[in-house]
Amino acid sequence: MPVDTASVEVTGWGRTAPTTAARLVRPRSYEEAADAVLDCAAPGARGGIARGLGRAYGDAAQNAGGCVLDMTGLDRIRTIDARDGVVVCDAGVSLHRLMEVLLPLGWFVPVTPGTRYVTVGGAIGADIHGKNHHVSGSFSRHVVSLDLLTADGEVRTVPAGTDLFDATAGGMGLTGVILSATVRLLPVETSWMSVDTERAADLDDLMDRLAATDHRYRYSVAWIDLLARGPAMGRSVLTRGEHAPSDALGARARREPLAFRPGRLPAAPGFVPEGLLGRASVGLFNALWYRRAPRARTGELQKLSAFFHPLDGVPHWNRVYGRGGFVQYQFVVGYGQEEALRRIVGRISRRGCPSFLAVLKRFGDGDPGWLSFPVPGWTLALDVPAGLPGLGAFLDGLDEEVVAAGGRVYLAKDSRLRPDLLAAMYPRLADFRALRAELDPRGVFTSDLSRRLSL
């Protein structure tokens, strides 16, 4: 029997806008998942939505008054082709688990976001990207096919390149429940990264450096100090890297080149006073973080976990924002819209948004998913405490800039977008809605996100 809990309060990783699901079901098999979906379709029920590890920042994996399917019970890795680098696994398998299993075999996930605690289903549903987007594209570009449980209770095998696949990749779980996926992997010699670090003095310097040399690296990202003002506005630390070849390792590391043992610090405490992360404390942190970084250093060896997922070392790090939670804002504007990016960074810097997790990166070619976020251009992600007075109206102002520049915001991080801007941001939204209307006419798959934005 599926584990079934009544009345569970659910939030996203940002811990804003909590709502209560009438039922939380944890299916352990395809059959149990299909039964749960048919229950969601019962008259009077308020639909259902799949949830993985709850790392979407906003309300994507919440369903007020309805059913939430906790997919972490479907956690089997079915087959691994260690010769060609292909894995078939259930949707509830986390990227962390895949790394544990695949790294010793010399394979790595094709795309990883800033946390490895996301499920494969969630990675496809949000069509996540990583520091290698300019080279490798989004996660679903590496998905060969997936099994999708649709509103009629049927399981369909959906190969890449079909309309249903493109609607599902980035579709925020609204086309159905992803049950399993076949994913192509990346061969690696070691579990170490060779990292080049450099500082950029301001935003223009940063953009010049990224534009000039990004193509040399598989992974590239810049941490940006959004509180720096005046001539220092946009000062940043660029970290770019490659998987280290085995001959780059020292004698000790070479004994176990593919070891994967991420460290763990104590969890963030359950109660943190509101306003701990204000302008003064974050400003101080940012200044120290910037000065601590080397002006230029090449070929430093870092563990995979330190390079990709530094925050995963602190369980429940999202609690540091206190009870009020925080808002993530990530947008992309195309190449040629550098002026809009400068204006937005200027507005954030003048407004004094206390953000210590802001990153800027260049995207490569867009991805086929209809609601996939990446388009070629500049993407900036920042976190802000939700309790900051006037933040809602301020971010609405940024939305206007983003839309005017032909850009968009990322649905996996959204918790506050004005619904009428969505169609301008996602030109394939009409196709997505039409496909949903045909595939799921009764709207069985529903989330707080889909209600809020009328997806």
Add this chain to the structure above:
Amino acid sequence: MKDAFGIPQSLLVLGGTSEIGLATARRLIARRTRTVWLAGRPSPALETAAAGLRALGADVRTVAFDALDPVTHEEKLGKVFAEGDIDMVLLAFGVLGDQAHDEEQPLSAVRVAQTNYTGAVSAGLVCAKALQNQGHGSLVVLSSVAGERARRVNFIYGSSKAGLDAFAQGLGDALHGTGVHVMVVRPGFVRSKMTAGLPDAPLATTPEAVATAIETGLRRRSETVWVPGALRAVMSALRHVPRPLFRRLPV
């Protein structure tokens, strides 16, 4: 759905001509609110209020609702919820009464109590149930500092608000964990048509200030909001003043 800042997309105002209710609606429409239901006794004033909000770009509908007729509440409000989720219910109706007159005319005093208290109990429970089925939403109840400690000049009104306040607090605890948030708002003296002709009390405020406090309270998911905030300290002091002394205070 409410956004990360607690701002609703759909709003039901019980007491559709209430100045605080309309000031709050205007403020929320300026942020995210698109659908507004104004519930009240059918009247030109209700239609004027609806037209005023429509001019701001909201989709506004009115529904006939009488606090003094609790038998009809379930049916009238049920229709509103059947049309779609309501993210926030603002329980804004209430009457001040005329203390001197009401003391002479018990039936007229009873009307004050029935409007402010029993009418609100009925409407509050109907809305709470609907919100609970949705699994989300805020029920914002306009109480008053008058309910915090009864005063000679308006204890009939004050006692009705005291009942409402206690009811709303208890309801908030009952709904804790259901996804429904109950917020009790205790304004001081609000300059409005309800208080027209009365002399200003200390710390007097305006409907717009109450609306601002409600918006902030929604963002913080507060359970109690005082307007202005200083009243919290003032009232907690006044609450402990001995009766013989309290009677002599010019409050």
